[in-house]
Amino acid sequence: MTNNKRRAILCPNCRKLISADEPRCPYCDMARPASWWRNNALTRILLDGDRLIKAIIIVNTGMFAISLIFNPRLPGLSFNPFAVFAPDNQSLLILGATGTIPIDRFHRWWTLISANYLHGGIVHILFNMLAFYQLAPLVNREYGTYRMIVIYTVGGIIGFLVSYMAGVSFTIGASAAVCGLMGASLYYGKSRGGIYGRIIYKQIGGWAVGLFLFGLIVPGINNWGHGGGICAGAALGFLMGYQERKMQNNFHRILAGGCIALTVIALGWGVISGVYYRMIVLG
Numbered sequence: 009m010t011n012n013k014r015r016a017i018l019c020p021n022c023r024k025l026i027s028a029d030e031p032r033c034p035y036c037d038m039a040r041p042a043s044w045w046r047n048n049a050l051t052r053i054l055l056d057g058d059r060l061i062k063a064i065i066i067v068n069t070g071m072f073a074i075s076l077i078f079n080p081r082l083p084g085l086s087f088n089p090f091a092v093f094a095p096d097n098q099s100l101l102i103l104g105a106t107g108t109i110p111i112d113r114f115h116r117w118w119t120l121i122s123a124n125y126l127h128g129g130i131v132h133i134l135f136n137m138l139a140f141y142q143l144a145p146l147v148n149r150e151y152g153t154y155r156m157i158v159i160y161t162v163g164g165i166i167g168f169l170v171s172y173m174a175g176v177s178f179t180i181g182a183s184a185a186v187c188g189l190m191g192a193s194l195y196y197g198k199s200r201g202g203i204y205g206r207i208i209y210k211q212i213g214g215w216a217v218g219l220f221l222f223g224l225i226v227p228g229i230n231n232w233g234h235g236g237g238i239c240a241g242a243a244l245g246f247l248m249g250y251q252e253r254k255m256q257n258n259f260h261r262i263l264a265g266g267c268i269a270l271t272v273i274a275l276g277w278g279v280i281s282g283v284y285y286r287m288i289v290l291g
Contacts, residue, residue, distance in 0.1 A: 015027070015028040015029075016028065019033040019035060019036060022035050022036035022255065024036070036255045036256075056153070057144075057145065057148035057149070057153050057156070058145075060148070060153050060156070060157070061140075061141065061144045061145065061148065064140070064144070064160070065137050065140065065141065067125060067275070068125050068127070068133060068136070068137060068182055069133070069137075071103070071125040071126055071127075071275065072095075072126070072127050072133050074103065074279060074282070075095035075099050075100060075103055075126060075127075076093065076095055078095065078099040078102070078103065078282055078286060079094075079095045079096050079099045093129060093130040094128060094129040094130070095126075095127075095128065095129075097178065099282070100126055100128065100180055101178075102278070102281060102282045102285045102286075103122065103126055103278045103279065103281075103282045104116070104118070104119045104121075104122025104123055104125075104126060104274065104275070104277075104278035105119060105122075105123050105126055105178055105179065105180045106119035106120050106122070106123035106168050106172065106178075106179055106180070107119075107123075107168075107171070107172060107176050107177045107178040107179045108172060108175060108176065108177045108178075109177050109178050110178070111172055118273070118274045118277060118278075119168075119274070119278075120164075120165045120168045120169055120172070121161070121164070121165060121270055121271055121274035121275075122274040122275055122277075122278045123164075123168055123179060123180045123181070124161075124164035124165075124168070124181070124182050124184060124185045125182065125271075125275060126180040126181070127180060127181055127182070128180060128181070132181060133182075136181055136182040136183050136186060137182070139183070139186050140182060140185075140186050140189070143186060143189040143190060143193060143212075144156065144160075144189060146189075146193055146208070147159060147160075147189045147192055147193060149251075150193075150196050150250045150251055150252075151192060151196070151245070151248070151250050151251060152251055152255075152256040152260070153256075153264070154256050154260035154261050154263065154264040155244075155248050155250075155256060155260050155264075156189070157263075157264040157267050157268065158244060158248065158260065158263045158264055158267055159188050159189060159192045159241050159244050159245070159248075160185045160186075160188055160189060160267075161185065161267035161268075161270070161271060162188065162240060162244060162267065163184065163185050163187065163188015163189065163191065163192075163237045163240045163241045163244065164182070164184045164185030164188060164237060165240075166184075166188075166236050166237065166239075166240035167184025167185070167187060167188065167232075167233040167234065167235075167236035167237030167240060168184050168233055168236070169236065170232050170233065170235065170236025170239075171184075171230050171232035171233040171236060174232040176230055176232055176233070179230045179233060181230070181233075183230070183233065183234060183237070184230070184233040184234065184236065184237040185237065186237070187219070187233070187234045187235075187236075187237030187238045187241065188237045188238070188240050188241035188244070189241060190212055190215060190216055190219075190237070190238055190241060191237065191238035191239060191240060191241025191242035191243075191244075191245065192241040192242065192244060192245035193208060193212040193241075193245075194209060194212050194213060194216065194238070194241075194242055195241070195242040195245035195246055196208060196245055196250050197209030197210075197212060197213075199245075199246075199250075200250075200252065216238060219234060220234075248260065
């Protein structure tokens with residue numbers, strides 16, 4: 009007797025259940041969906057929104073821990089957790105803070121990427137990661153993981169580039185990248201329309217207004233970075249489209265891969281240069 013059982017898999021792109029023998033996914037037309045290079049551990053992380061979101065939070069947390077290790081500050085007799093868990097500016101500078109000082113004085117253009125993964129204190133990183141955790145699932149669902157990576161990375165870069173052009177001397181934080189997700193969500197809600205689209209637009213719009221008012225009241229907030237990130241996210245949402253209009257494709261995958269590679273290089277260079285400075289320069 010012939011065994012007619014066929015192995016079923018989830019398409020790496022659209023996550024629909026298909027046969028592993030399919031030369032192309034019948035739902036999204038991805039070629040060779042069962043190939044090993046589409047189903048390795050890294051690809052599964054990139055295509056699984058929940059895993060990707062957790063990975064970005066882990067990287068942010070890891071960079072924050074490294075900045076604390078580089079920080080020479082030690083707790084005194086009166087223990088203040090907000091002071092202890094706050095890297096000094098020197099540690100942040102060598103790890104990849106951005107602004108006119110790092111770029112104009114030291115020509116560190118790569119910090120436009122690395123600064124998105126650095127934070128100045130425990131409250132700073134908690135606030136940004138909570139905001140990211142709220143927005144990322146929406147962007148992942150409506151745009152797909154590849155486009156979410158591009159929006160997060162490029163939104164952060166453009167946000168910090170705008171703040172650099174505005175003369176901000178020293179800045180860090182994931183908020184510019186998170187604002188990129190916010191801008192893409194605003195575009196999606198406005199473009200899609202209908203009840204669901206209007207709800208998204210009003211909710212995210214309320215967050216954007218609140219963020220703007222918060223930036224006016226609280227000193228030290230990089231409003232230029234926030235505004236640049238929101239505009240960049242909306243523009244990227246328009247240029248790349250969202251799932252209901254255009255499914256993810258190889259072009260989006262290449263863009264996402266490039267963003268990941270640049271991020272790994274920038275963060276790796278920041279850590280290596282930081283270790284060199286601490287061990288060789290400071291002895």
